[in-house]
Amino acid sequence: SAVISQKPSRDICQRGTSLTIQCQVDSQVTMMFWYRQQPGQSLTLIATANQGSEATYESGFVIDKFPISRPNLTFSTLTVSNMSPEDSSIYLCSGGGGGSYEQYFGPGTRLTVT
Amino acid sequence: GNSVTQMEGPVTLSEEAFLTINCTYTATGYPSLFWYVQYPGEGLQLLLKATKADDKGSNKGFEATYRKETTSFHLEKGSVQVSDSAVYFCALSDQGNRDDKIIFGKGTRLHILP
Numbered sequence: 001s002a003v004i005s006q007k008p009s010r011d012i013c014q015r016g017t018s019l020t021i022q023c024q025v026d027s028q029v030t031m032m033f034w035y036r037q038q039p040g041q042s043l044t045l046i047a048t049a050n051q052g053s054e055a056t057y058e059s060g061f062v063i064d065k066f067p068i069s070r071p072n073l074t075f076s077t078l079t080v081s082n083m084s085p086e087d088s089s090i091y092l093c094s095g096g097g098g099g100s101y102e103q104y105f106g107p108g109t110r111l112t113v114t
Numbered sequence: 115g116n117s118v119t120q121m122e123g124p125v126t127l128s129e130e131a132f133l134t135i136n137c138t139y140t141a142t143g144y145p146s147l148f149w150y151v152q153y154p155g156e157g158l159q160l161l162l163k164a165t166k167a168d169d170k171g172s173n174k175g176f177e178a179t180y181r182k183e184t185t186s187f188h189l190e191k192g193s194v195q196v197s198d199s200a201v202y203f204c205a206l207s208d209q210g211n212r213d214d215k216i217i218f219g220k221g222t223r224l225h226i227l228p
Contacts, residue, residue: 004157031214042203042220043158092157096214102148102207103216105158 002027002095004106012112013083020079021091021109028073029095033103034066037090046091049076083113116141120204120219127194128227135189135222137178137204145206147171147180147187148216152201161189161202196226 003026013019023032031050035043047055047068055068070076080087090110096103120137127133139145146165150158162171167182176191187204204219 033215043218045215048215094158102160102163103214104160105150107157 002029002104004093004095004104006093006106006109008109009107010110010112012114015084015113017083018079018081019083019111020077021093023076023078023093023095023106025074025095025104029104030073031096032070032076033094033096034068034076034078035092035094037092037108039089043092046078080111083111085113087111088113116145116206116208116217118204118206118217118219120202120222123201123221123223124225125222126225126227129196130193131226133189133191133194133198133224135202135204135224137187137189137219139185139187139204139206141185141206141208143208145208147178148205148207149176149178149187149189150203150205150218152203152221154200158203194224194226196228199224199226 005024007022033048034046036046037043045058046061046066047057049055049068049070051070051073065081067079090108092105092108094103094105117140148163149161151161152158162173164171164180167180170179178187178189201221201223203221205216207216
């Protein structure tokens with residue numbers, strides 16, 4: 001298993017600004033994933049991040065809005081750019097892959113855009 | 115495409131009642147099936163899993179059996195506790211696709227009354 005931490009745990013941001021969320025894993029994982037969870041809803045996958053390559057984005061999500069970095073096997077960041085109130089959500093990262101088909105989740109970052 | 119359908123919530127039960135949360139899936143390959151639980155204010159935790167037909171996953175008194183003939187993975191617990199109040203997500207990972215993505219159901223909120 002893996003333990004995943006995220007920073008910040010929550011933030012309130014102004015429209016038009018950007019926020020970078022950090023995700024740290026206590027062990028090496030092949031793949032890291034970023035999800036959005038809107039209040040009372042299920043998880044929507046934003047992108048998959050592999051080390052040393054560009055992230056793979058799901059339909060409806062673009063790199064300009066959600067740039068992702070994956071500099072090594074234990075760390076990733078997601079930036080929410082040019083925020084609007086519609087970006088208010090919980091952002092979750094997870095780690096896994098490598099054939100285990102399990103993912104371990106961080107506690108989430110609760111973002112409110114005013 | 116792959117999908118997961120689970121019963122709508124909220125589900126409200128009294129303590130010590132029997133719990134069933136229905137989950138059915140559609141997959142093109144050979145999925146692994148999961149139940150994740152999200153306690154209030156926290157990230158997702160893997161509750162149990164099953165990787166092939168007829169496997170039974172179990173943890174903390176919860177059980178689910180991988181039924182290929184009915185494409186189901188219903189979650190059951192014989193006697194629920196107030197501490198089981200949470201949101202439960204059924205999910206699948208299609209091993210045939212080998213992209214390690216997890217597809218989540220919409221979640222079922224469970225309230226247990228003392």
